[in-house]
Amino acid sequence: MTDYYIAPSILSGNFGKFTEEAIRLEAAGADWLHIDIMDGHFVDNLTFGAGVVGAMRPYSKLFFDCHLMVENPENYVTAFAEAGADSMSIHVEATSHIHGALQKIRAAGMKASVVINPGTPVSAIEPVLTLVDMVLVMTVNPGFGGQSFLTECLEKVSDLAMFRKLRNLNFDIEVDGGITDETIALAKQAGANAFVAGSFTFSGEPAEQIRKLKAQL
Numbered sequence: 001m002t003d004y005y006i007a008p009s010i011l012s013g014n015f016g017k018f019t020e021e022a023i024r025l026e027a028a029g030a031d032w033l034h035i036d037i038m039d040g041h042f043v044d045n046l047t048f049g050a051g052v053v054g055a056m057r058p059y060s061k062l063f064f065d066c067h068l069m070v071e072n073p074e075n076y077v078t079a080f081a082e083a084g085a086d087s088m089s090i091h092v093e094a095t096s097h098i099h100g101a102l103q104k105i106r107a108a109g110m111k112a113s114v115v116i117n118p119g120t121p122v123s124a125i126e127p128v129l130t131l132v133d134m135v136l137v138m139t140v141n142p143g144f145g146g147q148s149f150l151t152e153c154l155e156k157v158s159d160l161a162m163f164r165k166l167r168n169l170n171f172d173i174e175v176d177g178g179i180t181d182e183t184i185a186l187a188k189q190a191g192a193n194a195f196v197a198g199s200f201t202f203s204g205e206p207a208e209q210i211r212k213l214k215a216q217l
């Protein structure tokens, strides 16, 4: 049986109240907490680093699903492991050493996940699909919440699901960007089982918004 995960993104929450937002999302029925780390180089936006993740950790039992939109993410593996991250999702476009970086994440005791931007084909990550616990398929260009879902990315989700079956692999497939109670059904149908939702979660009462998403699974 497939496990499905709703991962609200704290990016759309109140940046003055990270801990309270984490607590609120856990009570609202979130399965994971999606944490967007941006460096102002890989994407044109800046958020925060491992220090904030470590500060939230004592207040939440949620799985911390950390999405690093940073150049050379391999340099931050130890910091995120020490902060209590459960997984690190790193972009294939952000490092010359994706294979070693994913190995380093697992060696640090976290789940390793590789991310592809809308313009990146599945073939770019095929050599590392035996090394990952999850593939994150971006369904918007990374950097900002509140963008529209790019339907054309769904073909990559179904290709990954097919590849996984053919090779008898076992990774989760997450989608991130523009997920609503309508687009989640399309992503599920294509083969995704983890769904990031930022603006949709916070566009109403999070518990009600999460309930609407779960109703589609």
Ligand SMILES: O=C(CO)[C@@H](O)[C@H](O)COP(=O)(O)O
Pocket (backbone or CB within 6 Å): 009, 011, 012, 034, 036, 067, 069, 140, 141, 142, 143, 144, 145, 146, 147, 176, 177, 178, 179, 196, 197, 198, 199, 200
């Ligand atoms: O990684 C990112 C943006 O780069 C996301 O995780 C956003 O936080 C998703 O926001 P919505 O598209 O759901 O508003």
Ligand SMILES: [Fe+2]
Pocket (backbone or CB within 6 Å): 009, 034, 035, 036, 067, 176, 196
């Ligand atoms: Fe994200």
